[in-house]
Amino acid sequence: xxxxAAESGGGLVARVRARxxxxxxxxxxxxxxxxxxxxxxxxxFTAYPLISxxxxxxxxxxxxxxxxxxxxxxxxxxMEDRIFLTAYRNALVYAAITIPLGLxxxxxxxxxxxxxxxxxxxxxxxxxxxxxxxxxxxxxxxxAYQQDYGLVNSLLRYVNVQGPNWLGHTQWALLSIxxxxxxxxxxxxxxxxxxxxxxxPPEYYDAAKVDGATGWQSLWRITLPLMSPTIFYYITNALxxxxxxxxxxxxxxxxxxxxxxxxxxxxLYREAWDRLKMGxxxxxxxxxxxxxxxxxxxxxxxxxxxxxxxx
Numbered sequence: 001x002x003x004x005a006a007e008s009g010g011g012l013v014a015r016v017r018a019r020x021x022x023x024x025x026x027x028x029x030x031x032x033x034x035x036x037x038x039x040x041x042x043x044x045f046t047a048y049p050l051i052s053x054x055x056x057x058x059x060x061x062x063x064x065x066x067x068x069x070x071x072x073x074x075x076x077x078x079m080e081d082r083i084f085l086t087a088y089r090n091a092l093v094y095a096a097i098t099i100p101l102g103l104x105x106x107x108x109x110x111x112x113x114x115x116x117x118x119x120x121x122x123x124x125x126x127x128x129x130x131x132x133x134x135x136x137x138x139x140x141x142x143x144a145y146q147q148d149y150g151l152v153n154s155l156l157r158y159v160n161v162q163g164p165n166w167l168g169h170t171q172w173a174l175l176s177i178x179x180x181x182x183x184x185x186x187x188x189x190x191x192x193x194x195x196x197x198x199x200x201p202p203e204y205y206d207a208a209k210v211d212g213a214t215g216w217q218s219l220w221r222i223t224l225p226l227m228s229p230t231i232f233y234y235i236t237n238a239l240x241x242x243x244x245x246x247x248x249x250x251x252x253x254x255x256x257x258x259x260x261x262x263x264x265x266x267x268l269y270r271e272a273w274d275r276l277k278m279g280x281x282x283x284x285x286x287x288x289x290x291x292x293x294x295x296x297x298x299x300x301x302x303x304x305x306x307x308x309x310x311x
Contacts, residue, residue, distance in 0.1 A: 057282035064276070074283035084284065086259050087267040088291075090174060094263065095242040097178040103234060105182055106189030107227075113190070114197050123194070127187035134184065138251035141180045142167065145252075167253050170260040177249055177261055184248070189234060196230035197223070228307045239295050243288055264288055 057075070060068045078084050113122045129137060144151040145166040153163030166176040200223065208218045224231075246265040249255060255262035255270075268288070272281035 053282040053285055056279050057286055059279045061279045062276040074280045078287055087262045087264045090262055091242055091264055094178055098181055099238045102182045102185055107193050109190045110193035110197055126190050129184045130187040134247040135251055137184050138248045142252050145176055168257055170258050173253055173260045177252055180248055196227050200226045225308045229309055232303050232307045240292055243292055
């Protein structure tokens, strides 16, 4: 009887094993079907453009007439392109303005609404620019910055101050655009910073009060160290988006006056679609990607010295 039971059990195991490959195959097919839309999107809109741009960066190519292998001259031309260097200098100035200002402003707003009554209402109110089109924001602020009848200069005239031509003067144009970008990102970063603030255990502040710590001491010794992962995320995102900023400078100034607001992404767009120098634009894109990678890698390396993940 024992042998019969063993044979019966062995037959059951064999039948289960015989069915397993079919089940696994069906599961695999179902899994591939589920991820196929995303996989197709990545292949068509990410992998293929990357490979194509790398291929074109070594060629002189335009959509109509020219297709010729040239090798490295597209990359060598970047070092002699003064407009390219101007665009990257503008990006550095833009980063020096927007990154610290956006950090201080976003954190300040998050701290202001952290304990306020009706926090949900103010959170939704500040978030409105985030869900607004960048083009719409740029158009509205272009009118606000208008020299003669714009809102900004009208308010300045109210206090007997003559405002400049914000978007038409090389001294003020980049600063004006930087302020718009910081304002437009207030809602998103306020939500991010507020989430980080609410994640800090309140017991830390209670213990600090018992020890006699002031509000500023709690901010510097508790809030900022424990917010360092969120600040790290903010800086990482900002260091990347600096180089791909396009819509607001394009709509508000078109890169002018005298290339004072020309950003790398806008210069790349001009070379590719205005001058149809697709090969040169592709080389520019890969240099931009290399710069972003190097800066981000350095940022991640330095983060070990100041980012605190302990609670």
